[in-house]
Amino acid sequence: MSNMLxxxxxxxxxxxxxxxxGVNLTIPKGETHAIMGRNGSGKSTLSYVxxxxxxxxxxxxxxxxxxxxxxxLEPNERAVKGLxxxxxxxxxxxxxxxxxxxxxxMNAQRKARGEEELxxxxxxxxxxxxxxxxxxxSAMLKRALNVGFSGGEKKRAEILQMALLKPKMCVFDETDxxxxxxxxxxxxxxxxxxxxxxxxxxxITHYQRLLNYIVPDVVHVFSxxxxxxxxxxxxxxxxxxxxxxxxxxxx
Amino acid sequence: MAVKLNQSEQVVLEILQKTGADxxxxxxxxxxxPTRRNEAYHYSDLKMLLGNVPxxxxxxxxxxxxxxxxxxxxxxxxxxxxxxxxxxPPAGVVVSTSKGGVVEPENDIIAQLNSALTKxxxxxxxxxxxxxxxxxxxxxxxxxxxxxxxxxxxxxxNSNATIIETFSGSNEAHLSNSASKVxxxxxxxxxxxxxxxxxxxxxxxxxxxxxxxESALLHSLIIHKxxxxxxxxxxxxxxxxxxxxxxxxxxxxxxxxHSDISINIEHNVANTTSSENYKSVVLDRAKAIFQGKILxxxxxxxTDAAMKHQGLMLSDDAQILVKPExxxxxxxxICGHGATCGQIDEDSLFYLMSRGIEKQQAKSMLIRAFLAxxxxxxxxxxLKEALISVADEWLEA
Ligand SMILES: Nc1ncnc2c1ncn2[C@@H]1O[C@H](COP(=O)(O)OP(=O)(O)OP(=O)(O)O)[C@@H](O)[C@H]1O
Ligand SMILES: [Mg+2]
Numbered sequence: 001m002s003n004m005l006x007x008x009x010x011x012x013x014x015x016x017x018x019x020x021x022g023v024n025l026t027i028p029k030g031e032t033h034a035i036m037g038r039n040g041s042g043k044s045t046l047s048y049v050x051x052x053x054x055x056x057x058x059x060x061x062x063x064x065x066x067x068x069x070x071x072x073l074e075p076n077e078r079a080v081k082g083l084x085x086x087x088x089x090x091x092x093x094x095x096x097x098x099x100x101x102x103x104x105x106m107n108a109q110r111k112a113r114g115e116e117e118l119x120x121x122x123x124x125x126x127x128x129x130x131x132x133x134x135x136x137x138s139a140m141l142k143r144a145l146n147v148g149f150s151g152g153e154k155k156r157a158e159i160l161q162m163a164l165l166k167p168k169m170c171v172f173d174e175t176d177x178x179x180x181x182x183x184x185x186x187x188x189x190x191x192x193x194x195x196x197x198x199x200x201x202x203x204i205t206h207y208q209r210l211l212n213y214i215v216p217d218v219v220h221v222f223s224x225x226x227x228x229x230x231x232x233x234x235x236x237x238x239x240x241x242x243x244x245x246x247x248x249x250x251x
Numbered sequence: 252m253a254v255k256l257n258q259s260e261q262v263v264l265e266i267l268q269k270t271g272a273d274x275x276x277x278x279x280x281x282x283x284x285p286t287r288r289n290e291a292y293h294y295s296d297l298k299m300l301l302g303n304v305p306x307x308x309x310x311x312x313x314x315x316x317x318x319x320x321x322x323x324x325x326x327x328x329x330x331x332x333x334x335x336x337x338x339x340p341p342a343g344v345v346v347s348t349s350k351g352g353v354v355e356p357e358n359d360i361i362a363q364l365n366s367a368l369t370k371x372x373x374x375x376x377x378x379x380x381x382x383x384x385x386x387x388x389x390x391x392x393x394x395x396x397x398x399x400x401x402x403x404x405x406x407x408x409n410s411n412a413t414i415i416e417t418f419s420g421s422n423e424a425h426l427s428n429s430a431s432k433v434x435x436x437x438x439x440x441x442x443x444x445x446x447x448x449x450x451x452x453x454x455x456x457x458x459x460x461x462x463x464x465e466s467a468l469l470h471s472l473i474i475h476k477x478x479x480x481x482x483x484x485x486x487x488x489x490x491x492x493x494x495x496x497x498x499x500x501x502x503x504x505x506x507x508x509h510s511d512i513s514i515n516i517e518h519n520v521a522n523t524t525s526s527e528n529y530k531s532v533v534l535d536r537a538k539a540i541f542q543g544k545i546l547x548x549x550x551x552x553x554t555d556a557a558m559k560h561q562g563l564m565l566s567d568d569a570q571i572l573v574k575p576e577x578x579x580x581x582x583x584x585i586c587g588h589g590a591t592c593g594q595i596d597e598d599s600l601f602y603l604m605s606r607g608i609e610k611q612q613a614k615s616m617l618i619r620a621f622l623a624x625x626x627x628x629x630x631x632x633x634l635k636e637a638l639i640s641v642a643d644e645w646l647e648a
Contacts, residue, residue, distance in 0.1 A: 051601075051605050052601075052604075052605070053601050053605075054597065054601070074604065074610065075601060075604040075605045076604040076606075076607050076608055076609050076610065076613075078605075079604070079605055079606055079607035080607045084605075084606075085605055087602070090602070091598050091599050091601075091602040093599050093603075093617070093620060094620060095617075095620025095621060095622075095623040095624070096603075096616055096617070096619075096620045100616075101603070101606075101616070104603075104608050104612065104616065105603075105606035105607050108606070108607040108608045108609060108612070112607065144620075165606065165607070
């Protein structure tokens, strides 16, 4: 199987309104693709449907992860198969310590692979080194999950989770929004460090700038619930110049 | 006009007559058990709910293993109402027993029954700052029986004490009516915790009375986990200025459990403050009840009291009933109450699951998070851990 992700003619309704109107997207193993599209066009909806959030009615189509249809799987089952979504708006969970959460997530994935639970010193070492790479202050990790994190800190924490969980299909929903220029570089380095022949990435963004750091193999234009054009990275530059208007016509 | 007594009430009446509690028997013959028409029992109509009243307990030697063990604690057993002191108490702790019951909050029939029927009260005086946690291990053992027991704790002036009372025993249809009276002297500090871990056939009625003298500081925590029917009524009186109390509680309800915590806080003098922080988590067809009454007397100026109840419903058939009540006769006070009730937050659950955590575990994490605040207030690590494991066991069951 050489494709990591195949989305075929995906139609999704939310509260009787069709939001995704026939998405087709194939990402081969090792490739990084970007999706750009205007506000409300359905990008986050696509990412949530991939991750298995409730409340979406899939009326048609399928999503294959490494050749396997995942639409019937629970979100945790998709995660242990290697899917990871970096949320546009990471959820704050008071009362759940960040470290407890990280350990639970890592152990859940190990359990699914039939591995032993992580020993605390090993866990601490892994978290420390990932946090260092992303320049995350260890004081932040002592707090409750995402609680009181600044917008940028939340995004960094998402990448930290990704670095620890080592998924094979990473979806980033506007991970760059809320990051200052330095943080953008750090996060991009973190992401780039994880790029390899067996890992694919889908980057949802509004800004071409991120794509200077994480250079995509393919750029897709998303409009009104589907992909309307695909091209190489120069498409992002063109979009930055001319906007989305021309694509509205074609839908 | 006297009410018509039902079977259970007839038995209670006979017990009172046999015990020689004539006055109370005469009253009881007229009123019977509290019903929903009695405001304090509105959601816990004992006439309907109590069921069979077994024979008064006889002494029992057999005891099951302790359900909670707290490292380094000084433990005293009360088995079927009989105080069993085996170890030498630590320095500053004076242990004795006295005949008869202990609490008598005016006009409450359950407390009155306890006073009339308790044969022996455990008295503990605490002086200085005994490091040792006092664990009063109240047991209801053997065949189903009707047990009355009582504890009186006196934390002397300038002293500091930590006491936990646990309720457990054989899983028979016992009826337990227990009482605790806690008196805090001037500048006394106490943490007083009560945990009902009884078996699922038990009917557990409990009255707790607090008296706070000048500059006393109290942290009270009630946890209901066991029993088919559990009702704790708390009566607290601020009688000295500058005293402060944090009242907290937790109902963990499952299956058909009926669990009621009703508190009555009286700020009787000026410059006293309190917080009331209660939570309920219910699943299956369980019913949790919280009634919170705060009274601020006419002269109790500068009272500051903030009450809240937070409910977490884990099934559609469960119920949480909350009744806050403020009765304020002073004009310069700050008093408030709030109640929330919700289900597990779907977005949080999805977030945790999207990282690979199984649904059940993710739910447990969110329930623990909901409870964390109550346990974080417990500063003694061994105690905190014991309480968290009580909640964890419930979550895992
Ligand atoms: N739960 C919901 N109920 C109703 N409408 C919804 C719901 N979720 C999404 N929508 C609608 O679906 C459309 C697509 O939303 P989505 O969040 O996927 O857009 P997006 O492309 O991610 O936008 P942005 O760039 O602003 O993040 C919007 O019109 C939104 O209002
Ligand atoms: Mg979005």
